[in-house]
Amino acid sequence: xxxxxxxxxxxxxxxxxxxxxxxxxxxxxxxxxxxxxxxxxxxxxxxxxxxxxxxxxxxxxxxxxxxxxxxxxxxxxxxxxxxxxxxxxxxxxxxxxxxxxxxxxxxxxxxxxxxxxxxxxxxxxxxxxxxxxxxxxxxxxxxxx
Numbered sequence: 001x002x003x004x005x006x007x008x009x010x011x012x013x014x015x016x017x018x019x020x021x022x023x024x025x026x027x028x029x030x031x032x033x034x035x036x037x038x039x040x041x042x043x044x045x046x047x048x049x050x051x052x053x054x055x056x057x058x059x060x061x062x063x064x065x066x067x068x069x070x071x072x073x074x075x076x077x078x079x080x081x082x083x084x085x086x087x088x089x090x091x092x093x094x095x096x097x098x099x100x101x102x103x104x105x106x107x108x109x110x111x112x113x114x115x116x117x118x119x120x121x122x123x124x125x126x127x128x129x130x131x132x133x134x135x136x137x138x139x140x141x142x143x144x145x
Contacts, residue, residue: 007066010058022051025070029077036081037088046084050077 006024009017029050034043054076057063063072126132137143 004066004069007058007063007069010055011061013059018055021055021073025054025073026051029073032074032077033081036078037085042084043081046081047077050080053080 006017006021010021026047030043030047033046033050034040037043037046050073054073057076063069065072123132123136126135
Protein backbone atom coordinates (compact mmCIF):
# COMPACT_ATOMS: atom_id res chain seq x y z
CA UNK A 1 0.00 0.00 0.00
CA UNK A 2 1.19 3.51 -0.77
CA UNK A 3 0.25 6.64 1.20
CA UNK A 4 -3.19 7.39 -0.27
CA UNK A 5 -4.18 3.70 -0.20
CA UNK A 6 -3.03 3.40 3.39
CA UNK A 7 -5.06 6.45 4.38
CA UNK A 8 -8.13 5.10 2.57
CA UNK A 9 -7.72 1.75 4.31
CA UNK A 10 -7.52 3.34 7.74
CA UNK A 11 -10.51 5.55 6.98
CA UNK A 12 -12.42 2.38 6.05
CA UNK A 13 -11.49 0.81 9.40
CA UNK A 14 -9.05 -1.76 7.98
CA UNK A 15 -6.94 -3.11 10.87
CA UNK A 16 -4.33 -4.43 8.42
CA UNK A 17 -3.83 -0.90 7.07
CA UNK A 18 -3.19 0.33 10.61
CA UNK A 19 -0.69 -2.49 11.18
CA UNK A 20 1.01 -1.60 7.89
CA UNK A 21 1.29 2.04 8.95
CA UNK A 22 2.88 1.06 12.26
CA UNK A 23 5.22 -1.42 10.57
CA UNK A 24 6.28 1.11 7.94
CA UNK A 25 6.76 4.19 10.13
CA UNK A 26 7.64 2.93 13.61
CA UNK A 27 11.39 2.92 13.10
CA UNK A 28 11.55 6.39 11.55
CA UNK A 29 9.31 7.88 14.22
CA UNK A 30 11.51 6.33 16.90
CA UNK A 31 14.60 7.95 15.37
CA UNK A 32 12.92 11.38 15.23
CA UNK A 33 11.61 11.18 18.78
CA UNK A 34 14.83 9.82 20.27
CA UNK A 35 16.76 12.64 18.65
CA UNK A 36 14.61 15.22 20.40
CA UNK A 37 14.12 13.64 23.85
CA UNK A 38 17.32 11.60 24.19
CA UNK A 39 15.86 9.07 26.65
CA UNK A 40 15.37 5.68 24.91
CA UNK A 41 12.51 4.48 27.12
CA UNK A 42 10.65 7.79 26.81
CA UNK A 43 11.27 7.68 23.06
CA UNK A 44 9.60 4.23 22.88
CA UNK A 45 6.54 5.53 24.74
CA UNK A 46 6.31 8.67 22.62
CA UNK A 47 6.68 6.62 19.43
CA UNK A 48 3.65 4.55 20.38
CA UNK A 49 1.74 7.69 21.33
CA UNK A 50 2.69 9.40 18.04
CA UNK A 51 1.55 6.46 15.91
CA UNK A 52 -1.70 6.19 17.87
CA UNK A 53 -2.26 9.92 17.38
CA UNK A 54 -1.56 9.63 13.64
CA UNK A 55 -4.12 6.82 13.29
CA UNK A 56 -6.68 8.78 15.32
CA UNK A 57 -6.14 11.89 13.19
CA UNK A 58 -6.45 9.81 10.02
CA UNK A 59 -9.70 8.24 11.25
CA UNK A 60 -11.03 11.73 11.98
CA UNK A 61 -10.16 12.83 8.44
CA UNK A 62 -7.56 15.37 9.54
CA UNK A 63 -5.06 14.44 6.83
CA UNK A 64 -5.67 16.73 3.88
CA UNK A 65 -2.97 15.42 1.55
CA UNK A 66 -2.77 11.60 1.67
CA UNK A 67 0.12 11.57 -0.79
CA UNK A 68 2.20 13.39 1.84
CA UNK A 69 1.60 10.84 4.56
CA UNK A 70 5.29 10.53 5.48
CA UNK A 71 5.60 14.25 6.14
CA UNK A 72 2.43 14.19 8.22
CA UNK A 73 3.72 11.30 10.35
CA UNK A 74 7.10 13.00 10.83
CA UNK A 75 5.58 16.31 11.87
CA UNK A 76 3.23 14.65 14.37
CA UNK A 77 6.17 12.75 15.89
CA UNK A 78 8.41 15.81 16.05
CA UNK A 79 5.69 18.02 17.56
CA UNK A 80 4.82 15.41 20.18
CA UNK A 81 8.48 14.96 21.15
CA UNK A 82 9.08 18.71 21.40
CA UNK A 83 5.95 19.12 23.55
CA UNK A 84 7.16 16.35 25.84
CA UNK A 85 10.57 17.95 26.16
CA UNK A 86 9.05 21.32 26.97
CA UNK A 87 6.83 19.74 29.63
CA UNK A 88 9.82 17.98 31.15
CA UNK A 89 11.92 21.15 31.19
CA UNK A 90 9.09 23.16 32.75
CA UNK A 91 8.69 20.56 35.49
CA UNK A 92 12.43 20.57 36.21
CA UNK A 93 12.94 24.32 36.24
CA UNK A 94 9.47 25.59 36.98
CA UNK A 95 9.67 27.94 33.98
CA UNK A 96 8.99 27.65 30.29
CA UNK A 97 11.99 27.57 27.97
CA UNK A 98 12.47 28.65 24.40
CA UNK A 99 12.07 25.94 21.76
CA UNK A 100 15.43 24.67 20.58
CA UNK A 101 15.84 23.43 17.06
CA UNK A 102 17.25 19.90 17.44
CA UNK A 103 19.01 20.41 14.11
CA UNK A 104 20.82 23.59 15.23
CA UNK A 105 24.40 22.98 16.18
CA UNK A 106 27.37 25.15 17.10
CA UNK A 107 27.96 26.09 13.46
CA UNK A 108 24.36 27.27 13.04
CA UNK A 109 24.61 29.43 16.16
CA UNK A 110 27.93 30.90 15.00
CA UNK A 111 26.52 31.72 11.57
CA UNK A 112 23.48 33.31 13.17
CA UNK A 113 25.68 35.55 15.33
CA UNK A 114 27.81 36.52 12.32
CA UNK A 115 24.70 37.42 10.30
CA UNK A 116 23.41 39.53 13.19
CA UNK A 117 26.76 41.35 13.41
CA UNK A 118 26.71 42.01 9.65
CA UNK A 119 23.18 43.39 9.85
CA UNK A 120 24.16 45.65 12.76
CA UNK A 121 27.16 46.93 10.77
CA UNK A 122 25.05 47.70 7.69
CA UNK A 123 22.43 49.44 9.83
CA UNK A 124 25.06 51.58 11.54
CA UNK A 125 26.39 52.75 8.16
CA UNK A 126 22.97 53.73 6.77
CA UNK A 127 22.22 57.38 6.10
CA UNK A 128 20.02 59.20 6.88
CA UNK A 129 19.57 58.26 10.53
CA UNK A 130 15.80 58.12 10.04
CA UNK A 131 16.12 55.14 7.66
CA UNK A 132 18.44 53.39 10.09
CA UNK A 133 15.98 53.93 12.95
CA UNK A 134 12.98 52.71 10.94
CA UNK A 135 14.73 49.52 9.82
CA UNK A 136 16.05 48.85 13.31
CA UNK A 137 12.66 49.34 14.95
CA UNK A 138 10.81 47.18 12.42
CA UNK A 139 13.23 44.29 11.87
CA UNK A 140 15.20 44.10 15.10
CA UNK A 141 12.95 45.56 17.77
CA UNK A 142 9.93 44.06 15.95
CA UNK A 143 7.79 47.15 16.48
CA UNK A 144 4.71 47.82 14.36
CA UNK A 145 4.89 50.31 11.54
